Amino acid sequence: MNASATAARGGRAAFLGAAFAFALTMIGTTMPTPLYPIYQQTFGFSQLTITIIFAVYAAGVMGALLITGRWSDQLGRRPMLLAGVLISAASDLVFWHAQGLGPILFGRVLSGISAGIFTGTATVAVMELVPDAWKRVGPLVATAANMGGLGLGPMVAGVLAALAPLPLVLPYVLHLVLALLAALFIWRAPETVTRPARIRLRVQKLKVPPEVRGVFVPAAIAAFAGFMVCGFATSVTPAFVGGQLGYHNPALIGVVAGSLFIASTLGQMVQDKLPEARRLPIGCGVLLVGVLLLAWGMAAQTLAGFILGPIVAGIGQGIAFRAGLGAVAAASPVQHKAAVVSTFFVVAYVAISLPVIGIGLVASVLGLQLTGLLFDALVALLCCVALGLLLRRPAAKAG
Structure with missing residues (x-):
């Protein structure tokens, strides 16, 4: 399927929906940052434990980049983006109910996997869905969704933790609701890739x-x-x-x-x-x-x-x-x-x-x-x- 024709059929709503899903997923990856002192106080974590919690996120990102980096060319953008946003939602559920180090580590790995999927696939999808009238701003929107989302994550979670009750719950509940909305946007977006007759899923070398x-x-x-x-x-x-x-x-x-x-x-x-x-x-x-x-x-x-x-x-x-x-x-x-x-x-x-x-x-x-x-x-x-x-x-x- 021709990417420009697909973008025209999807229109601005599909483009903005993909950008929203990209930004929201990246927001979820950095939300725990201002909450780390609260986790330390609640569960007695050391600073080394906090750095390990963060590092397993990066391991999840790298694993997803290497394993799934080229899968969207075979399976399509929409299935991979749906998988990424649903894994992000699963991370929210794990953090929401986390009562110790194990669930928190698992939640960070899931968050890293979702980021790894989105880092490559969403950048390409946003560029493919940009309407002709907005071609010049397409790369900037993809950049803003990625790095801007990473920046907004700690800001949003920090404000919620300072002004609202349940600081280790509310940020994830809010993100979970928005992640389900993002999944709906992706579901309704047009596919920009035609699947090959024979699908070959390979690890990126x-x-x-x-x-x-x-x-x-x-x-x-x-x-x-x-x-x-x-x-x-x-x-x-x-x-x-x-x-x-x-x-x-x-x-x-x-x-x-x-x-x-x-x-x-x-x-x-x-x-x-x-x-x-x-x-x-x-x-x-x-x-x-x-x-x-x-x-x-x-x-x-x-x-x-x-x-x-x-x-x-x-x-x-x-x-x-x-x-x-x-x-x-x-x-x-x-x-x-x-x-x-x-x-x-x-x-x-x-x-x-x-x-x-x-x-x-x-x-x-x-x-x-x-x-x-x-x-x-x-x-x-x-x-x-x-x-x-x-x-x-x-x-x-x-x-």
Whole structure:
């Protein structure tokens, strides 16, 4: 089925419905962030336990990306999106009734699987369903739904936890109701893929051909650094803001944690205004400044650093990530493009999970403040390495 004809038949309602489902699913993945201090108080979790809870989410994302990354080309977009949103709803049910570590870990794995399915499939579906009159805003809507949803998750949950009763129940109940509405939107949307006569479901292979490595390595290092900060924002920020700075309001914690993703959305939107050959170096430089501001916030124990740092770092991460992904995709041979892009995303989600676990382990020995400063130093070093590699390349090849 022709994608443009399908989009025309589906109209604006199908496009907006798919974007809503995308954003809502991503909201669900970050809702627990401002609730972590409440979980700690309720169940007696350590900071290491909190980081592990977050890390299993990233494992779910990576598993879904690798296993189901190409399934929507075979089964269709709608079945995969329906599966993703229903798994997200199942995560809400698990969190709603969670009374200990086991159910919470299971809920995070389900949440990660739903995000992994949506990260690839929903981006393509939103682009395929965009009406002709809105073609120019299609990529921006997909970006805003993805990163904007990740940013709104902690903000919404934090406000609900601060202003309404049952902070460990109400956010998930509300999200569950909206997830069922999103499933209805997906059910009514037109399919944009024609199933092949013989369906072949294969695991996405990771691959970086030699001719792509010169572009891939600095872009992947920049992405690794940026997503390390994303992992920090959604797993460790609550402990810093609450434990180190003494601000225990869930709404404030949610805003601080979510601001990086909102800023990343802005960065991805404005990167088109930058010179193509300099987008990735500029993104790395802005990310470096944001990381230094965050380090100042940790060292001086000031909230200003935790507000300015994530905003600046988020803008840099958004610029660098979109520019790096675009450069990698453009440099990849057609027959290897999907594998290379999947490898790029896996690098990003490894960066979200493993360093955060390291923070939890090291913090139990050195304390959270010193560990956070060492973490920032590592991110800054990666930014400098990526910048060095990029600036050594000829300008014509950098974008």
